[in-house]
Amino acid sequence: DAKTTQPNSMESNEEEPVHLPCNHSTISGTDYIHWYRQLPSQGPEYVIHGLTSNVNNRMASLAIAEDRKSSTLILHRATLRDAAVYYCILRDLQRGAGSYQLTFGKGTKLSVIP
Amino acid sequence: NAGVTQTPKFQVLKTGQSMTLQCAQDMNHNSMYWYRQDPGMGLRLIYYSASEGTTDKGEVPNGYNVSRLNKREFSLRLESAAPSQTSVYFCASSEVEGVQPQHFGDGTRLSIL
Numbered sequence: 001d002a003k004t005t006q007p008n009s010m011e012s013n014e015e016e017p018v019h020l021p022c023n024h025s026t027i028s029g030t031d032y033i034h035w036y037r038q039l040p041s042q043g044p045e046y047v048i049h050g051l052t053s054n055v056n057n058r059m060a061s062l063a064i065a066e067d068r069k070s071s072t073l074i075l076h077r078a079t080l081r082d083a084a085v086y087y088c089i090l091r092d093l094q095r096g097a098g099s100y101q102l103t104f105g106k107g108t109k110l111s112v113i114p
Numbered sequence: 115n116a117g118v119t120q121t122p123k124f125q126v127l128k129t130g131q132s133m134t135l136q137c138a139q140d141m142n143h144n145s146m147y148w149y150r151q152d153p154g155m156g157l158r159l160i161y162y163s164a165s166e167g168t169t170d171k172g173e174v175p176n177g178y179n180v181s182r183l184n185k186r187e188f189s190l191r192l193e194s195a196a197p198s199q200t201s202v203y204f205c206a207s208s209e210v211e212g213v214q215p216q217h218f219g220d221g222t223r224l225s226i227l
Contacts, residue, residue: 034215043118043204043218044157101172102149102206102216104156 004088009109012078020073020108022088027068032091035062035073036102037084044087044104047073083112116140120205120219127195127226135190135222137205145208146188147172147216148180150201157204163188195226 005023012018024033034049048055048062050071055062061074075082087107121136139146144165149157149172159172163182177199179191188207192199202223206216 041220043206043220044216046215046217049215101159101162102157106154106156 004090004105006088006108011111011113013113015077018075018078020086023070024090025069027090030092033071034089034091036087039084078112080112083110085109118205118207118217118219120222122222124223129195129226131195132193135203138187139207143207143209145210147206148190149204152201197226200226
């Protein structure tokens with residue numbers, strides 16, 4: 001399975017943009033890049049996903065490198081509510097039953113400073 | 115809009131006791147999942163149900179059984195609880211299997227003494 005590498009922790013000041021990096025150098029052509037986050041004492045929450053092109057939604061933006069070996073989750077204006085563990089996950093469209101499982105690594109713990 | 119609802123939120127059991135964790139979703143999703151989360155381990159898939167009437171094992175199914183009661187409900191049963199099953203259990207659902215986003219409940223915190 002293709003693996004992802006993320007920094008263990010990051011800090012951001014409130015109301016500033018945050019760029020959360022993810023390396024996935026062994027990504028395959030059919031791997032989608034997904035981001036989830038988990039707030040304290042809550043279940044994981046879907047943030048965004050993409051395949052090749054950059055993606056935007058109401059929560060965040062996803063910037064995907066041209067060679068797809070890395071991606072960056074962008075929170076445009078961090079709030080205290082964005083303090084969470086952020087997970088970068090690869091999901092293979094063609095893996096059939098194996099694609100059911102979301103494989104969560106350790107993620108990046110984001111702290112937001114007031 | 116409740117999303118995915120799990121009951122109970124907390125439970126303490128003695129070794130050897132049995133219990134059923136309940137999960138219901140109101141999003142008309144076809145697929146449902148049970149995960150467990152242990153410190154430093156990330157989430158691991160226990161069982162999943164790709165559609166009503168089907169269930170399959172995930173990464174760590176031993177000691178658990180599941181029932182997809184109908185399209186809305188997917189329960190997880192511990193027949194004889196063991197201390198190694200102390201964990202936080204999350205239920206999730208998605209519109210279909212594959213790369214569709216999964217929506218999670220807030221978890222059941224289970225301690226087995």
